[in-house]
Amino acid sequence: MYDLPAKFTYGVVRSYMAARARAGAAGAASAIPDDELRYPGHQHSAEWWLFKDLRRRGPRDRPVARVDDPADADLFYVPFFSSLSLVVNPIRPSAAAANASDAAEPAYSDESTQEELLVWLERQPYWRRHQGRDHVFICQDPNALYRVVDRISNAVLLISDFGRLRSEQASLVKDVILPYAHRINSFQGDVGVESRPSLLFFMGNRYRKEGGKVRDTLFQVLENEADVIIKHGAQSRESRRMATRGMHSSKFCLHPAGDTPSACRLFDALVSLCVPVIVSDYIELPFEDVIDYRNISIFVETSKAVQPGFLTSTLRGISSQRILEYQREIKKVKHYFEYEDPNGPVNQIWHQVSSKAPLIKLLINRDKRLVERGTNGTDCSCICSTTKELLRK
Amino acid sequence: MYDLPAKFTYGVVRSYMAARARAGAAGAASAIPDDELRYPGHQHSAEWWLFKDLRRRGPRDRPVARVDDPADADLFYVPFFSSLSLVVNPIRPSAAAANASDAAEPAYSDESTQEELLVWLERQPYWRRHQGRDHVFICQDPNALYRVVDRISNAVLLISDFGRLRSEQASLVKDVILPYAHRINSFQGDVGVESRPSLLFFMGNRYRKEGGKVRDTLFQVLENEADVIIKHGAQSRESRRMATRGMHSSKFCLHPAGDTPSACRLFDALVSLCVPVIVSDYIELPFEDVIDYRNISIFVETSKAVQPGFLTSTLRGISSQRILEYQREIKKVKHYFEYEDPNGPVNQIWHQVSSKAPLIKLLINRDKRLVERGTNGTDCSCICSTTKELLRK
Numbered sequence A, B: 001m002y003d004l005p006a007k008f009t010y011g012v013v014r015s016y017m018a019a020r021a022r023a024g025a026a027g028a029a030s031a032i033p034d035d036e037l038r039y040p041g042h043q044h045s046a047e048w049w050l051f052k053d054l055r056r057r058g059p060r061d062r063p064v065a066r067v068d069d070p071a072d073a074d075l076f077y078v079p080f081f082s083s084l085s086l087v088v089n090p091i092r093p094s095a096a097a098a099n100a101s102d103a104a105e106p107a108y109s110d111e112s113t114q115e116e117l118l119v120w121l122e123r124q125p126y127w128r129r130h131q132g133r134d135h136v137f138i139c140q141d142p143n144a145l146y147r148v149v150d151r152i153s154n155a156v157l158l159i160s161d162f163g164r165l166r167s168e169q170a171s172l173v174k175d176v177i178l179p180y181a182h183r184i185n186s187f188q189g190d191v192g193v194e195s196r197p198s199l200l201f202f203m204g205n206r207y208r209k210e211g212g213k214v215r216d217t218l219f220q221v222l223e224n225e226a227d228v229i230i231k232h233g234a235q236s237r238e239s240r241r242m243a244t245r246g247m248h249s250s251k252f253c254l255h256p257a258g259d260t261p262s263a264c265r266l267f268d269a270l271v272s273l274c275v276p277v278i279v280s281d282y283i284e285l286p287f288e289d290v291i292d293y294r295n296i297s298i299f300v301e302t303s304k305a306v307q308p309g310f311l312t313s314t315l316r317g318i319s320s321q322r323i324l325e326y327q328r329e330i331k332k333v334k335h336y337f338e339y340e341d342p343n344g345p346v347n348q349i350w351h352q353v354s355s356k357a358p359l360i361k362l363l364i365n366r367d368k369r370l371v372e373r374g375t376n377g378t379d380c381s382c383i384c385s386t387t388k389e390l391l392r393k
Helices: A010-020 A046-055 A082-086 A095-102 A110-122 A125-129 A210-222 A237-248 A265-271 A310-316 A320-337 A345-369 A387-392 B010-020 B046-055 B082-086 B095-102 B110-121 B125-129 B210-222 B237-248 B265-271 B310-316 B320-337 B345-369 B387-392
Strands: A076-078 A135-138 A156-159 A198-204 A228-232 A250-256 A275-279 A378-386 B076-078 B135-138 B156-159 B198-204 B228-232 B250-256 B275-279 B378-386
Touching (some): A082 A110, A082 A135, A156 A345, A198 A237, A210 A228, A237 A265, A250 A310, A275 A320, A320 A345, A345 B345, A345 B378, A378 B345, B046 B135, B082 B110, B082 B135, B156 B345, B198 B237, B198 B310, B228 B237, B237 B265, B250 B265, B250 B310, B265 B275, B265 B320, B275 B320, B320 B345
Parallel strands (some): A076 A135, A198 A228, A250 A275, B076 B135, B135 B156, B198 B228, B250 B275
Antiparallel strands (some): A378 B378
16 A cells, blocks of 8 residues: 555545534644544545555454565555545535635645646556556545546556446456445344335435436336335435435335446445345446345346336235345345444455456566557457346346 | 266377277277376376366365365366367378278267267256356367357366457456476476577477468578577477477577467477577467566567567577576476476466456356346456557557
């Protein structure tokens, strides 16, 4: 892991706090020592967990070991808090920030910080050595690092989905899909259907862009069903409380695509033992080599889900016995979605990252001796799925 | 590993022996018990070594463990001797085989055996389960399994190069490049240049198809150089003796492309401590994640190698000191090319195969829940090299 200048890590947290501080208290964040800083609660907090994990020295109880000499490193982690950086500036600036901007003090700029990171990296010999191919970035928010993503696309990206990325920027071969941190509390009870009177629950924004346009149609199809709770709601403490109640008392939880195919709601549902009903044809799922998501969730093609009656009749046809099976399977893998768990997603992410190392090293050695191939100078190695054929079976 | 019917393993060896037996002795091969059968010396003998390794029970001293219950297997090895099958019938049939064919007894057919293998596999539930994606085949001869390769292209292929394979059949992501077994004896002496009077050595077929057409041009450019030994020669015991002498007494050994980019000669050179000069732009190299071939060989683009004087002046410009360095590096990795070595290629091949498992499992789980994507039903994950950009640097 690089010892990045603090502005790319703790500095982002400080800027975030400062932008939200009450007027006159804008300097308070800078008085807190690094070790006492807390990352703002956030569905994209994997960047914090991974950073803290590598900072913590001691026994080698994780699938990767941090080394002090870069010459010993197989891979280089760049711990820029790219997702937090994206939201440093609140939608409505606080009084302090407004005052600061009156005083012509420059506000935080995510784009400039991304540029500065690249300027810093491009001075590092290990970055230049293999054009970044052995580097690892986290950009869990699909919009994080967007300004520089073309300059880091050789690297391993820790991402949520491919919604904002083209196939030459990211792929399942090169990159790792991360789970969002869940925002609502884990359900502490046992498996069961009696305590879950409602069939299907969804709460969230009814109107989204792109893949999320399906949401409005799903509302129309579902909002008059008696045993379905479907509510339009923006983020707030109160709506989170309602979502917790809803997810803990429903058998199934709807997971439609948002602006991109992934959303935090899937992980909220899983830790709630509420069986996810995924209506997002292009979703990618974390740790899919160790988790068979058909055992813990139900996939419904968008084109079917929007047919009136289809979702409810399908779900009503699933026996209590089968729901209990889903819940039992969810319990077995739930720890993979709880960042607090010492054997949770942090270890699993490192495990996934380390499994990329052999192919990365192979390509590094091969690139060095390669003479020009093909007409466009690009030489790709792929693995493919033929979905049509599979659907026919 | 499948317990294949014997005709696909030991039976291929028996057919090979029978086709070469003296008249009247054609039945002798069938009298030898399986355990005493020997694989005919052969550059494609990896199929024998891997099979014998998995047959040998005992301590788990290899990177993969053979399991008895297929339900416990991550991957399924199909140990058909596909490369030997290709050459069962000698170019000139023996008297016995000729007699047999007079008697209308069916001769061995590689193509039929390939078809029979697929018929057998298609009856196996574990083959059908994931359309073969978790299966492993060896086809070290670039022409092995050619008749059925489209039906097994989901699987991991253990191959020598991509010369006969299209990008949708094989790739560095999915498959593993194997070293050929060397045919000439290892050089037992130490590093040194004094005992190696000739600059460059090559012996082999002057006329080859496709990529190998460069050979004739290289002959024209090199055959009048005093310190270069370049000889046209077909395979025979005598020419192997001459090649051994030549490789053990030359500083550099030329490795031009054959009909496909790879050739056994590279590994002959390495075990001879003769620094390979590789003129084969599309070559793939085994274990390139652990071996940086620029440390043990010299790559020359074909377009430069054919320029009169280029190769010899380049090689004459390399100091004795530098040659000794190459030789020392070769000594360090030589065991990766000696199939007899218990820590040699067999272990390394299993290691490479096992490193494919996470991505294979991910795609298996993902394929099962995937809805149709894209217009042509194919969904690929790739990792790419941009060679033009690298060359500019």
